[in-house]
Amino acid sequence: MSSIPVDAETKVGAAPDLAAAARAQDLAVRLDGVTKRFGNTVALNDAWLQVRRGEFLTLLGPSGCGKTTMLNLVAGFLFPDNGEVFIDGALVTDVPTYEREIGIVFQNYALFPHMTVASNVGYGLKARGVAQREIAERVTEILAMMKLAGLEDRKPGQLSGGQQQRVALARALVIRPKVLLLDEPFSALDKNLRSAMQIEVKEIQRKLGVTTIFVTHDQSEALSLSDRIAVVSEGKIRQIGTPQEIYRRPANRFIASFIGEVSVLRARLERIEKSEAVVQVGAASITVPAGPLAGQSPGITVDLFVRPEQLCLASGDVALEGQVATTVYQGDHVDLYIDAPAAASTRILMRLPSHDRVPGAGATIGLAIGGHDATAFPAVES
Amino acid sequence: MKTQRRPFFGLFATPGVLVALLFAGAMVMVLQFSVRLQIPGSLDVGGFTFRNFTAMLHPLYARVFLDTLWLCVLTAVFSLVLGYPLAYALVRSRRVAVKSAILIITVTPLFLGEVVRTYSWVVVLGNNGFINSLLLDFQVIAQPLRILFTLTGVTIVLVHVTLPVVTIMLAAAIAHIDTAYEKAAESLGARPVRVFFTVTLPLSGPGIVAGLATAFAWTFSAFATPQLIGGGKVNMISNLVYQLGFGNFNFPFAASLSVAGLALTFASIAVLRLALRPLEKVGP
Amino acid sequence: MAQPRSGRLLFWCGRLVVVAVLGFMILPAVVVGIAAFNAKALLSFPPQQLSLRWFVNVFTYEDFQVGFRNGLLVTVAASSIALVTGAAFAFVLDRYTFNAKRVVEGLLLAPLVVPHFTVGLGFLILAAQIDMSRGYGVVILAHVVLVLPFVLRSVQISLSNLNPKLELAAASLGARPGRVLLTVTAPLLLPGLFSGWLFAAILSFNEFTASLFVTSQQTQTLPVAMYNYVREYADPTMAALSVLYIVATATLLAVANRYLGLGKVLNVEHTR
Ligand SMILES: Nc1ncnc2c1ncn2[C@@H]1O[C@H](COP(=O)(O)OP(=O)(O)OP(=O)(O)O)[C@@H](O)[C@H]1O
Numbered sequence: 040m041s042s043i044p045v046d047a048e049t050k051v052g053a054a055p056d057l058a059a060a061a062r063a064q065d066l067a068v069r070l071d072g073v074t075k076r077f078g079n080t081v082a083l084n085d086a087w088l089q090v091r092r093g094e095f096l097t098l099l100g101p102s103g104c105g106k107t108t109m110l111n112l113v114a115g116f117l118f119p120d121n122g123e124v125f126i127d128g129a130l131v132t133d134v135p136t137y138e139r140e141i142g143i144v145f146q147n148y149a150l151f152p153h154m155t156v157a158s159n160v161g162y163g164l165k166a167r168g169v170a171q172r173e174i175a176e177r178v179t180e181i182l183a184m185m186k187l188a189g190l191e192d193r194k195p196g197q198l199s200g201g202q203q204q205r206v207a208l209a210r211a212l213v214i215r216p217k218v219l220l221l222d223e224p225f226s227a228l229d230k231n232l233r234s235a236m237q238i239e240v241k242e243i244q245r246k247l248g249v250t251t252i253f254v255t256h257d258q259s260e261a262l263s264l265s266d267r268i269a270v271v272s273e274g275k276i277r278q279i280g281t282p283q284e285i286y287r288r289p290a291n292r293f294i295a296s297f298i299g300e301v302s303v304l305r306a307r308l309e310r311i312e313k314s315e316a317v318v319q320v321g322a323a324s325i326t327v328p329a330g331p332l333a334g335q336s337p338g339i340t341v342d343l344f345v346r347p348e349q350l351c352l353a354s355g356d357v358a359l360e361g362q363v364a365t366t367v368y369q370g371d372h373v374d375l376y377i378d379a380p381a382a383a384s385t386r387i388l389m390r391l392p393s394h395d396r397v398p399g400a401g402a403t404i405g406l407a408i409g410g411h412d413a414t415a416f417p418a419v420e421s
Numbered sequence: 422m423k424t425q426r427r428p429f430f431g432l433f434a435t436p437g438v439l440v441a442l443l444f445a446g447a448m449v450m451v452l453q454f455s456v457r458l459q460i461p462g463s464l465d466v467g468g469f470t471f472r473n474f475t476a477m478l479h480p481l482y483a484r485v486f487l488d489t490l491w492l493c494v495l496t497a498v499f500s501l502v503l504g505y506p507l508a509y510a511l512v513r514s515r516r517v518a519v520k521s522a523i524l525i526i527t528v529t530p531l532f533l534g535e536v537v538r539t540y541s542w543v544v545v546l547g548n549n550g551f552i553n554s555l556l557l558d559f560q561v562i563a564q565p566l567r568i569l570f571t572l573t574g575v576t577i578v579l580v581h582v583t584l585p586v587v588t589i590m591l592a593a594a595i596a597h598i599d600t601a602y603e604k605a606a607e608s609l610g611a612r613p614v615r616v617f618f619t620v621t622l623p624l625s626g627p628g629i630v631a632g633l634a635t636a637f638a639w640t641f642s643a644f645a646t647p648q649l650i651g652g653g654k655v656n657m658i659s660n661l662v663y664q665l666g667f668g669n670f671n672f673p674f675a676a677s678l679s680v681a682g683l684a685l686t687f688a689s690i691a692v693l694r695l696a697l698r699p700l701e702k703v704g705p
Numbered sequence: 706m707a708q709p710r711s712g713r714l715l716f717w718c719g720r721l722v723v724v725a726v727l728g729f730m731i732l733p734a735v736v737v738g739i740a741a742f743n744a745k746a747l748l749s750f751p752p753q754q755l756s757l758r759w760f761v762n763v764f765t766y767e768d769f770q771v772g773f774r775n776g777l778l779v780t781v782a783a784s785s786i787a788l789v790t791g792a793a794f795a796f797v798l799d800r801y802t803f804n805a806k807r808v809v810e811g812l813l814l815a816p817l818v819v820p821h822f823t824v825g826l827g828f829l830i831l832a833a834q835i836d837m838s839r840g841y842g843v844v845i846l847a848h849v850v851l852v853l854p855f856v857l858r859s860v861q862i863s864l865s866n867l868n869p870k871l872e873l874a875a876a877s878l879g880a881r882p883g884r885v886l887l888t889v890t891a892p893l894l895l896p897g898l899f900s901g902w903l904f905a906a907i908l909s910f911n912e913f914t915a916s917l918f919v920t921s922q923q924t925q926t927l928p929v930a931m932y933n934y935v936r937e938y939a940d941p942t943m944a945a946l947s948v949l950y951i952v953a954t955a956t957l958l959a960v961a962n963r964y965l966g967l968g969k970v971l972n973v974e975h976t977r
């Protein structure tokens with residue numbers, strides 16, 4: 040899958056061709072041109088999304104961009120003003136939540152406080168009229184799988200945060216939902232527990248192969264867990280792709296600066312050859328994807344986005360020279376903030392292993408750009 | 422298929438709407454009786470008239486209106502002054518037993534009803550009552566004090582009647598004040614007294630206004646207290662309404678007095694709210 | 706931590722005031738308690754001789770028996786109707802917007818500020834106008850109107866404390882609205898429903914002013930019977946009845962406090 044922005048992709052997807060129809064078979068969830076307004080706020084603006092069966096897809100974006108709204112539309116807690124929602128190929132736009140066969144885990148879990156763990160987990164099965172014996176069996180099975188055996192008769196108030204989360208997950212999974220929806224499920228947990236739970240959730244998702252839509256505004260969480268990431272901003276999906284694609288080939292300036300840390304350098308466009316472009320920074324020539332620069336003529340100034348780990352100390356053909364403003368010790372590495380007024384209007388961030396000899400503040404250093412993962416965009420007037 | 426997005430709406434709303442209509446109907450009846458002629462000796466009424474309202478201007482009735490207003494004001498103020506410390510203690514006390522005790526002592530009278538409470542005060546304040554017996558026994562006084570049938574007596578009992586509800590409303594307001602504000606003030610060097618007057622009291626402003634308004638309305642509604650404690654010497658509008666209705670069978674006049682009383686209550690509460698606007702606006 | 710002397714003084718003064726106010730609150734109850742056991746018909750302090758004859762009087766006086774039965778009937782009917790009506794309407798107010806929402810809510814809450822004698826007068830006239838006899842019906846309806854605000858408020862508070870995600874979670878698990886209501890919403894509202902009903906029942910049983918207007922000799926409730934008694938007789942029978950009243954009400958409330966947490970119900974618990 041290439042990293043073309045979704046706007047382009049959906050033009051194809053929206054056309055009634057046979058390939059699209061065939062592909063629809065593999066789609067667990069589809070949002071077609073969905074718009075949702077709250078009064079004057081447009082929470083979602085003509086959003087298109089296709090989630091493949093069995094994948095772990097993350098909706099990533101800043102606060103208020105419409106992630107929760109999108110999830111609520113899939114869940115059936117909200118109904119769109121425009122557009123359609125499909126689950127498993129079936130049109131569900133007007134189908135109420137309780138007929139959608141979904142599982143959801145909320146941020147604070149929303150476990151029924153007046154029911155035991157077993158009743159919480161068995162709730163969905165009971166609502167479906169499953170026989171008592173089968174309910175008991177399936178509840179026991181999922182609780183064992185979630186490492187919750189022995190806690191059946193506790194009330195949610197008597198559980199730790201991690202246990203509550205596992206119960207919420209068990210409750211959502213035991214009904215074998217067509218899609219599992221997770222709205223920032225880890226944000227209430229402390230840091231250590233959070234990483235443990237992330238690994239656990241990812242493993243269970245793999246094992247059960249359940250299609251999962253995960254909402255977060257934490258980019259590192261998104262990068263580490265997802266099969267694909269959909270970057271959302273201002274009610275639209277801006278780019279969809281694997282974590283590598285999103286990180287290495289951001290489709291626009293917003294995504295480049297929203298995901299991972301990045302410094303912006305002034306560069307000059309030298310030439311464009313097919314899918315690659317070459318830009319000049321100081322004495323160095325850097326190859327970048329041509330996509331974002333399409334139609335630009337050589338000689339113009341462009342903004343080059345580089346990640347801190349792409350920068351290294353060098354002498355000779357350096358891309359830029361600068362002065363170390365501050366160093367920040369981070370344990371396994373050291374962050375250096377560099378002033379280079381000739382190459383960048385803001386401070387440049389680079390990263391060195393902490394066992395290396397690190398230049399002190401005030402030192403003048405030369406920097407080179409390594410790898411092929413820098414991206415350039417036409418410069419904007421500031 | 423369009424989903425039904427308002428489950429239970431009709432079923433759940435109907436009874437409430439019916440009760441609201443019933444109440445509205447009763448109030449409309451009072452309104453329309455207030456502008457009717459009385460047919461002496463009958464529950465039926467005659468034609469349209471404004472005479473009931475002009476009759477109210479008679480000094481005899483004007484006096485009752487003034488007394489009523491004065492009693493409402495006195496009661497509201499005393500309830501506030503006595504209720505605040507109680508409410509503060511109720512919310513801020515750390516010991517559960519103390520909290521429960523205050524709560525039960527405060528709330529029980531709320532549910533006793535006016536008759537039991539007023540009667541109890543007759544026993545306390547009467548000529549042979551508790552206070553007079555005590556004072557006479559210890560020879561503090563030679564003659565029994567006359568408290569019953571006086572404005573003072575009625576005020577004491579009215580305060581006792583409204584104090585619980587005012588306390589509860591103040592306590593609710595105090596309970597919702599974030600103690601972080603008080604801690605912040607303390608950390609800036611303010612002593613307890615200053616913290617109280619510069620932070621706690623202003624932040625409970627909305628509760629104070631609500632408490633005053635409620636005390637006012639409740640006092641206005643009192644009937645058994647002025648009837649039994651006032652004993653005909655101190656009258657409130659409620660007593661007049663009852664007297665006119667069941668004594669003289671002049672229901673139109675009773676209705677017009679009720680309407681005037683209602684208008685007076687609402688006007689007073691509006692004035693109170695307006696005057697205390699700054700208090701109410703305080704807070705986050 | 707040592708408090709400055711001024712702080713400690715303030716602390717003790719505050720305590721003294723609180724104790725004094727509490728004393729004022731319970732003084733009549735205590736005095737009535739003493740009077741109720743006095744053997745003589747004339748009130749006197751301290752009582753010369755103790756006796757239970759006034760309590761016997763309470764249970765043998767016919768008007769009190771009739772009043773008690775009537776009161777119980779009216780209370781059970783009115784508080785139950787108010788519970789169903791108020792709880793359902795609180796739910797509607799919490800969930801839906803509709804025309805005249807504020808108007809209906811205002812009308813239902815108005816009896817909190819409209820004097821009871823006005824409500825009583827209104828129902829008296831209404832009953833007379835539609836030729837309804839002054840039976841139990843009008844008494845019950847007047848009581849429903851008067852106690853409904855308490856149920857409404859109590860359930861509203863419970864509803865606002867209810868996490869809406871719980872109902873969404875239930876729906877996502879396949880529960881239809883009816884099932885969500887019965888298995889999630891209702892159980893979680895139960896304390897609010899119960900305390901609302903309890904308040905309504907106690908208030909209805911003790912309601913006096915409006916009842917005085919709408920009851921007849923046949924339908925008079927206990928407070929009306931008590932009022933008539935006080936106007937006719939001066940003996941301590943009423944003191945004995947008051948003691949029973951106070952003890953019963955305080956016990957009920959103490960039990961409610963134990964199991965429901967009155968503080969939470971009355972919204973006076975520290976929330977932050
Ligand atoms: N019920 C609502 N009423 C009014 N506006 C709403 C409502 N729900 C969401 N919005 C608005 O819609 C926009 C998108 O909200 P949404 O909750 O989807 O954001 P989000 O991406 O989940 O943000 P966050 O990361 O903070 O949770 C916001 O501007 C929000 O204020």
Ligand SMILES: [Mg+2]
Pocket residue numbers: 106107108
């Ligand atoms: Mg959100």
